[in-house]
Amino acid sequence: MNTALRHVWIAVVALFILVFGALSYIQFFAAKDLNSNPLNTRQLYKNFDLARGPILVDGKPVAESVASHDQFDYQRTYADPKLYSHLTGFYSLTYGANMLEGVMDDELTGQSDSQFYKRMVNLLTGQADEGASVELTIDPKLQKTAYDLIPDGQQGTIIVSEPKTGNILAMVSKPSYDTNLLAVHSGTKAAANMAELLKTPGLSPNVNPAIGHLIPPGSSFKILDLVAGLESGKYNLNDEYDNPESMLLPGTKTPLPNFVEGICSNKPRAKLAFIVAQSCNTPFVAMSQAVGQDALRDVTERFGFGQPLAIPLRVTPSEFPTDMNAAELGLASIGQFNVKATPLQMNMVAMGIANDGVIMKPNLIKQVTAPDLSVLSQPKPEEFSTATTKEVADDVTELMRGPLDGGTAYQADIPGLDIAAKTGTAQIGKTGKVNSWITGFAPADDPQVAVTIVIEKTDYETGHNLTSPNLKKILEAVFNK
Amino acid sequence: MSEIQTAPVPRRNTELVLLVLALIVAVGANYLVSLSNPDGLDEGFITQGAVLAGMALVMHIVLRIWTKYADPIILPCVVALNGIGIAMIHRLDLVNDDNAATRQLLWTGVAMGAAIITLWAVRDHRILRRAPYIFLAISALLLILPLVPGLGRVINGARIWIFIGPLSFQPGELAKICLALFFAGYLSTHRDLILLAGRKIGPLQLPRAKDLGPMVIAWLVSIGVLVMQSDLGSSILFFGLFMVMIYVATGRISWIVIGLVMVAVAGVFASQVMSHVALRLNSWLNAFDPDVYDQRYGGSRQIVQGLFGLSSGGLFGTGIGNGRPDLVPLANSDMIITALGEELGLIGLVAIILLFVILISRGIRAGLGSRDSFGKLLAAGLSFTIGLQCFVVMGGVTLMIPLTGLTTPFMSAGGSSLLSNWIIVALLLLVSHNARRPAVTGPLNERDMAAAGPDISARAKEREEDQTRRRGKAPASRTTPTNGKGDPA
Numbered sequence: 001m002n003t004a005l006r007h008v009w010i011a012v013v014a015l016f017i018l019v020f021g022a023l024s025y026i027q028f029f030a031a032k033d034l035n036s037n038p039l040n041t042r043q044l045y046k047n048f049d050l051a052r053g054p055i056l057v058d059g060k061p062v063a064e065s066v067a068s069h070d071q072f073d074y075q076r077t078y079a080d081p082k083l084y085s086h087l088t089g090f091y092s093l094t095y096g097a098n099m100l101e102g103v104m105d106d107e108l109t110g111q112s113d114s115q116f117y118k119r120m121v122n123l124l125t126g127q128a129d130e131g132a133s134v135e136l137t138i139d140p141k142l143q144k145t146a147y148d149l150i151p152d153g154q155q156g157t158i159i160v161s162e163p164k165t166g167n168i169l170a171m172v173s174k175p176s177y178d179t180n181l182l183a184v185h186s187g188t189k190a191a192a193n194m195a196e197l198l199k200t201p202g203l204s205p206n207v208n209p210a211i212g213h214l215i216p217p218g219s220s221f222k223i224l225d226l227v228a229g230l231e232s233g234k235y236n237l238n239d240e241y242d243n244p245e246s247m248l249l250p251g252t253k254t255p256l257p258n259f260v261e262g263i264c265s266n267k268p269r270a271k272l273a274f275i276v277a278q279s280c281n282t283p284f285v286a287m288s289q290a291v292g293q294d295a296l297r298d299v300t301e302r303f304g305f306g307q308p309l310a311i312p313l314r315v316t317p318s319e320f321p322t323d324m325n326a327a328e329l330g331l332a333s334i335g336q337f338n339v340k341a342t343p344l345q346m347n348m349v350a351m352g353i354a355n356d357g358v359i360m361k362p363n364l365i366k367q368v369t370a371p372d373l374s375v376l377s378q379p380k381p382e383e384f385s386t387a388t389t390k391e392v393a394d395d396v397t398e399l400m401r402g403p404l405d406g407g408t409a410y411q412a413d414i415p416g417l418d419i420a421a422k423t424g425t426a427q428i429g430k431t432g433k434v435n436s437w438i439t440g441f442a443p444a445d446d447p448q449v450a451v452t453i454v455i456e457k458t459d460y461e462t463g464h465n466l467t468s469p470n471l472k473k474i475l476e477a478v479f480n481k
Numbered sequence: 482m483s484e485i486q487t488a489p490v491p492r493r494n495t496e497l498v499l500l501v502l503a504l505i506v507a508v509g510a511n512y513l514v515s516l517s518n519p520d521g522l523d524e525g526f527i528t529q530g531a532v533l534a535g536m537a538l539v540m541h542i543v544l545r546i547w548t549k550y551a552d553p554i555i556l557p558c559v560v561a562l563n564g565i566g567i568a569m570i571h572r573l574d575l576v577n578d579d580n581a582a583t584r585q586l587l588w589t590g591v592a593m594g595a596a597i598i599t600l601w602a603v604r605d606h607r608i609l610r611r612a613p614y615i616f617l618a619i620s621a622l623l624l625i626l627p628l629v630p631g632l633g634r635v636i637n638g639a640r641i642w643i644f645i646g647p648l649s650f651q652p653g654e655l656a657k658i659c660l661a662l663f664f665a666g667y668l669s670t671h672r673d674l675i676l677l678a679g680r681k682i683g684p685l686q687l688p689r690a691k692d693l694g695p696m697v698i699a700w701l702v703s704i705g706v707l708v709m710q711s712d713l714g715s716s717i718l719f720f721g722l723f724m725v726m727i728y729v730a731t732g733r734i735s736w737i738v739i740g741l742v743m744v745a746v747a748g749v750f751a752s753q754v755m756s757h758v759a760l761r762l763n764s765w766l767n768a769f770d771p772d773v774y775d776q777r778y779g780g781s782r783q784i785v786q787g788l789f790g791l792s793s794g795g796l797f798g799t800g801i802g803n804g805r806p807d808l809v810p811l812a813n814s815d816m817i818i819t820a821l822g823e824e825l826g827l828i829g830l831v832a833i834i835l836l837f838v839i840l841i842s843r844g845i846r847a848g849l850g851s852r853d854s855f856g857k858l859l860a861a862g863l864s865f866t867i868g869l870q871c872f873v874v875m876g877g878v879t880l881m882i883p884l885t886g887l888t889t890p891f892m893s894a895g896g897s898s899l900l901s902n903w904i905i906v907a908l909l910l911l912v913s914h915n916a917r918r919p920a921v922t923g924p925l926n927e928r929d930m931a932a933a934g935p936d937i938s939a940r941a942k943e944r945e946e947d948q949t950r951r952r953g954k955a956p957a958s959r960t961t962p963t964n965g966k967g968d969p970a
Contacts, residue, residue, distance in 0.1 A: 001857050002849050004729045008861050009845045012868035016838050019872060020831060022879035026791045027827040034792035039774055039785060042793050045805055069520075071576050071807060 041093075048072040048093065048185070053108040053131030053371070055088050055100055057138045063088045063101065065131075068185075076101075076183045082176040083147050086208040087136065087313075087364065090182040094190040098206055100134065100364070103312045107132045107368050107376070114368075114376040130371040137167040137366045145477045147172040149470045155202040155456040156466065157210045157343040160474060163351040163447045165381040166360030168311065170474075171344075173209040175200050202456070211315040214340035215454060219279045219408075220424030220437040221335030223349050225287050226276065226399060228299045230392045232291045237395055240269045247282045250289055250326035258282055277402030279423060281334050288333030293324055296333070302387040304348045304359065305341070309384070311362045318345040335426055346439045347452035352387035353396050353420070354447035359384040397444050409438060411468035414475055420444040421451075421471060425460060436463025438471050442479070449478050489919035493545050496553035500541055503557040504534050507564020510801065514572040517802025525571060529586050533564050536593040543597050547604055548914035552847055555913065558840040559891055559906050563589055563899070565833060566892030569820050572802060573813045581813055581894045588896035592903035599907035606911040610855040613666030617695075620659035621702055623652035627710060639886065640710040651897035653715050657866060658901055658908070661722055665858035667695060668730040672854065676731055711757055714873060714885035720744065721869040722862050729861045730854070765883035783810045787819035787878045798826025814893040815886050818878050834875070837890070841868045844909045850916030860912045863905045 026034065034040065049072055054064035062084045068075035076091040078084065089099020097105055106112035108131045115132060139160075146158040152174065160170040181193035182205060197205060207213070229235035245265045246257040258264035264280035275283045288296060300320040301307065309315040318341040324332060331337035344362060352359040361384040368376040388396075400420035403409035408423040421440020428434060436458060441450040451474050455466045508530035515523040537560045544551050567589065571582035603609065609616075627633030632643045642649050668675070675688040700723050704716055724740040751758040764781035767773045768788075773781045786809045794804060806812045806820030813820070822830040844864030848857045867890050877884035888898040 001729055001732065001854060004732045005845055005848050005857060005861050008725055008729060008865055009842060012841055012845070012865060013838065015868060015872040015876075016834060018881060019834065019875040019879065022876070022881045023791070023822065023827055023830060023834075026788055026879055027795055027822060027830075031792040031795050034788055037769070037789065039769065039771065040789045042789055042805060042808065045808065 044093070044096075045072070047109055048074060050074070050109060051130045051371075052076065052091070053110070053133045055084075055104075055108075056133055056135040057084070057143070058140050059135070060140070061133075062136075063091070063179075070185055072185055075185065078179040078183065081179040083143055083172065084138075085176045085179045085205070086173050086210065087138070087171060088179060089208075090179040090205065092182045092190055093185055094187045095182055095194065095205075099208060099313060100136075103310070103314070104134050104365075104368075107134055110371075112368075112376070115370065132371065132376055133369045135366040135369065136364050137169065138171070138364070139169045142170040142474070142477060143172060146170045146474060147174070147176075149453075149473060150174040150455070150466070154458065154462075154466070155209070157213070157452075157454045157456075158470070158474070159210055159343055159347045159452045160478070161347055161351060161362060161450050162360075163354035163441055163450045164360065166351070166363050166384070167366075167381075168362055168364050169449065171208075171210045171364070175203040177203060177205060179205075208313060209456075210343045211311070211313055212342065213454075213456070214316060214319060214342060215435050215437075215456060216337075216339055216426035216428075217335040217341040217346055218424030218426030218435065218437055219281075219335055220346055220349075220422050220439050221333070221339060221341070222276065222279065222284050222424075223353060223396060223400070223422050223439075224299050224303060225284050225291075225296065225333050226272070226396050227303075227353075227388050227392055228291045228296045229287045230395050231299070231388065232295060234290050235272065235287065237272055237398065240271050241275065241283050242286060243267055243270045243275060243280050244282050247285060249285070249330045252327045254327065256281060256285060256330065272399055273402050276399040276422070277405065277407030279403070279408045284333045285330040288329050289326060293322075293329045293332075296320075296329075297322070299388070302385055303352055304345055304384065304387075307385075309362070311344075311364050313364065315344055315362075316342055318342055335424055343452050343454045346437060346454075347450055348384070350421075350439045350441050350450040350452060352385075353393050353400065354441035354444075354450050355393075356390040357386060357388040357393040359387050400440060401444055409440070409468045409471070411465075412438070412440075412471040412475070414472055414479075417442055417475060417479060418444040419471075419475065420447075421468075423467060425463065428457065432459070433457050434460050434463050436460075436467045438467040440471065442475050449475070451475065489550060489917060491545075491549040492553040493541070493549055496544070496556060497541060499554065499557035500537055500560060503561035504530070504537060504564065506561050507533060507568065510565050510568035511571060513801045514568050514575070517572070518575050523571075523575065525582065526568075529567055529571065529582065532586055532590055533560065533567070536590055540593055540597055540600075543600050544910065547600060548910060550914045550918035551910040552843050552913035552917070555840060555843050555906060555910055558836050558843070559903070562833065562836055562840075562891040565821070566817065566889075566894075568801070569806075569817055569824075569892070570813045570894045572824070573807055573820065575802075576807045577813075584896070585894050585899070588899045591896070592899040595900055596903040596907035599904050600910065603907075603911055606856055606859065606908060606915060607853060609662055609859075610666040610669060613663045613670075616659040616663040616666065620656040620663065623656040623659065624702075626652045639712045641712045641715070649896075651895070653710075653712065654897040654901035655904075657715070657718065657722065658863075658904055660719065661726070661859060661862040661866065664723065664726045665855050665862060668726055668858055669853070669855040672730040708751075708755075711755075712886075713751075713758060713761065714887035717873055717885065718866060718870055718887070722866050725865040725869075726858050726862045729848075729858055761883045761885065765880065768880060783816065784878065784880065784884050786810065787816050788880065790816075790819040790823040791878070794823035794826045794830075796827050798822070798824050798829055800824060814888055814895055815874070815884075816878060817889050817893050818875055821892075833892075834871070837867070837871050841865075843913070847909055847913035847916050851912050852916065852920070856912045856915055860909060863909060867902070867905065 051074060052065040054061035062080060063078050065074040065076050078088060087100055089101045091097045091101040110131045142160055146160060149158060150156040154174060157173040161168045177197050182190055184190050197203060243264060246255050249256050258280045264278045267274060297320050305318045305320045307317055321332060321338040328337050332339045348359050348362060361382040363379050365379050367378045370376050397420050400422050403421055403423060404413045404419050409421045412419060412421060419440060419442040421438055424437035426435045436455040439452040441447040451471055453467050453470055455463045511526035511529055515526040540556060567582055567585050570585050574580055574582050626643050627640050633640050634642050634644055636642050641651050641653050643652055671692055674692045678689050678692060704719060724737060727736045752762050764773050768781040768785050774785055790806055790809050801824050804823040806823045809816045809819050821833060841864045844860055848860030851857045851860060870887055870890055873885055874887050874889050876882040888895050890902045
């Protein structure tokens with residue numbers, strides 16, 4: 001029996017040796033692979049135990065980590081979440097981090113390259129890594145004004161930027177949401193809240209409409225037609241051009257009218273000033289045929305269409321279609337067909353015209369500051385592109401004064417303030433709904449701000465009343481008029 | 482059967498020194514846990530240390546009085562394991578806002594009390610062989626209890642719990658001991674018949690159905706009940722217990738081969754027919770498949786998270802209180818090994834597992850030294866059960882074998898497991914006491930005679946057999962004095 005007993009012992013020891021082998025494999029040889037497995041949330045969880053840096057607006061945190069007494073040491077909380085949700089995004093255990101929380105994650109967790117030295121010191125002294133604070137270029141008052149101008153229940157976006165620096169002063173979209181709902185640590189609560197949020201029409205917590213919605217720009221696209229036309233030399237401010245009430249789209253039997261309620265039909269031939277002020281369609285169809293789609297596409301690309309851009313949020317590239325036939329080009333010239341632009345793209349168009357043809361790279365980050373108050377980075381104004389010449393930009397500016405002066409944007413007029421702007425209304429298929437635009441800048445001769453307002457999926461009347469009058473209110477807020 | 486003689490030295494002082502060492506480790510671990518409490522020093526470790534130390538000392542004194550030749554290493558090993566277990570449960574309590582450590586401490590007290598009562602009441606393990614069928618009846622009763630309506634309840638898919646008021650208990654744990662006692666008792670009296678009577682077919686010596694019948698019936702009943710209760714882990718354990726005791730009794734490898742074939746057949750059958758077995762297999766084979774990972778029932782989330790815990794611990798571990806073992810579901814019971822591996826690292830975990838190896842080795846050593854076949858079978862069966870249980874748990878969390886819901890002996894949170902394992906410890910201590918105490922010379926007293934019972938004749942017969950065999954094999958050995966140092970077989 002003792003022999004059998006010894007064999008039993010050997011068998012048990014063999015089993016344990018197998019266990020040791022397996023443990024050595026998991027804890028030593030395969031540990032790296034397992035630690036980087038996509039299912040492994042431990043790194044993320046580790047981050048929830050670190051003091052993540054705040055996101056600041058005018059020195060006040062809009063997102064910060066406060067001490068928490070649940071399973072993690074810190075809870076991310078958002079002040080005025082609805083105002084800033086599309087900028088800060090959320091920092092969620094369940095849904096990850098998005099928007100600035102996502103793209104600035106390295107800085108906020110203290111893992112960026114500029115914090116390398118500090119990390120090394122912490123490693124030696126045994127201190128926990130601390131995240132840097134990220135200060136935004138946003139003006140909180142302007143942000144609030146802009147937010148309140150979009151009625152609840154209405155989809156829309158307002159962007160205010162500085163054409164000379166590219167700094168974004170306000171960027172709001174509705175519908176908005178409370179980012180705190182997704183930052184809760186409980187997975188079931190976060191999931192329930194997410195399900196509830198997704199019931200809001202037009203809301204996706206993962207998309208910032210200002211940089212992620214591709215919307216037909218309608219007549220506001222005519223600014224780019226003008227640039228192409230003036231650059232071609234075939235158009236100038238002094239000559240008169242045909243302005244028929246209606247025309248067949250080239251090569252088809254589809255009639256394209258001028259804006260029916262407008263006063264375009266008063267003048268069968270008109271100067272560009274009148275055409276732009278009243279936003280007549282037919283001359284631009286003719287203009288697009290004259291300059292050709294390649295020249296027009298070249299202009300759109302210089303203004304940013306199809307270009308990758310990070311502000312540092314990733315901006316969805318706007319689209320100008322290729323290989324269009326004559327009719328399609330005609331429709332594209334008035335910002336329809338498959339022309340699609342983000343609100344920020346049309347803001348950049350205004351910025352380019354405002355800044356003598358040079359577009360400054362739009363930017364949301366004012367400064368990144370380490371916990372010891374040393375400045376880690378401070379983005380300098382940077383040129384995005386030279387979109388056109390100063391002369392053309394000046395001519396277009398001159399033309400964009402027209403809509404304010406008894407034209408389509410007369411409701412935005414502020415006595416004593418020189419404003420340049422262009423409206424747009426893009427029909428959405430045959431739904432009867434429209435996307436309403438206005439993009440412009442002020443003062444026209446020394447531009448301080450470029451403003452873009454988009455009201456999505458609304459009826460013509462509502463859209464009209466929420467664009468020009470709101471541009472006025474924003475400019476009043478900016479210039480204290 | 483040859484014998485192993487040990488110099489009859491009590492060695493209780495060695496035990497005391499080792500016990501103090503074990504308590505330092507256990508209470509020290511718990512102190513570190515209390516230090517890591519974010520809301521200031523948690524004073525739970527003082528009560529926990531006091532109870533553990535107090536009970537350990539009482540047990541030590543009991544050993545001094547009634548079983549002073551018992552193995553001195555078993556108790557310190559178990560106290561260390563139990564204490565580290567409480568520390569880890571306490572550590573998980575701090576983040577989970579639970580008081581499982583207090584319950585575990587309470588159960589530790591009860592379990593050690595039960596072990597002390599066992600030591601006191603039994604004294605000589607041989608009295609347990611007198612009525613094997615009583616143990617069979619008890620184990621059958623215990624196994625059936627959870628199936629009684631109103632008493633049993635399904636938890637995590639297995640119907641292995643009974644509820645009496647606020648108390649819950651897994652009677653299967655105690656059934657394990659009763660079954661081991663039955664097997665040991667039955668086999669020690671019937672092994673000759675099983676071995677020698679019966680027909681020989683080819684190389685296999687088939688025992689008579691009459692001799693093996695009760696064993697097979699006992700085994701079938703236990704496995705059958707477990708299958709009905711969907712308790713895969715215990716099925717494996719009971720089967721292993723049965724196999725190892727048959728093997729130790731007969732010394733025939735063919736039994737193991739037959740057993741393994743039966744396991745394979747049963748495994749294939751179970752994976753085809755029983756959905757929960759198929760789920761477990763799938764989550765074992767495709768653990769890292771995101772679909773399997775997220776599966777609502779029977780997904781691999783637990784095991785994969787356990788692996789992540791182990792890997793994040795690495796060689797040296799994160800240190801107690803610095804890891805995130807709470808991310809693993811059931812971290813303080815089924816998955817306590819991963820929690821320990823994460824915070825103590827490979828080195829710490831291997832040290833803990835070595836404590837198990839030492840414990841099991843001492844158990845088997847008690848069996849080797851035991852002078853009666855009942856003691857040998859009992860020690861072998863109980864020690865092997867602990868070892869197999871460790872393997873099933875550790876192999877499961879390391880993805881070597883499919884994960885089954887078993888507790889890590891002495892460490893996992895759970896009263897039933899603690900209670901039964903401490904009783905096992907008491908039995909091993911009793912066997913080792915009998916093995917190590919001075920051989921009785923001169924006339925036997927009444928009690929010993931009664932206790933030894935039919936074993937004396939069996940032993941005499943065995944010795945005769947042994948000598949006959951030796952004579953046939955190597956006549957020269959007759960002149961070599963067998964002084965007990967080695968085992969010639």
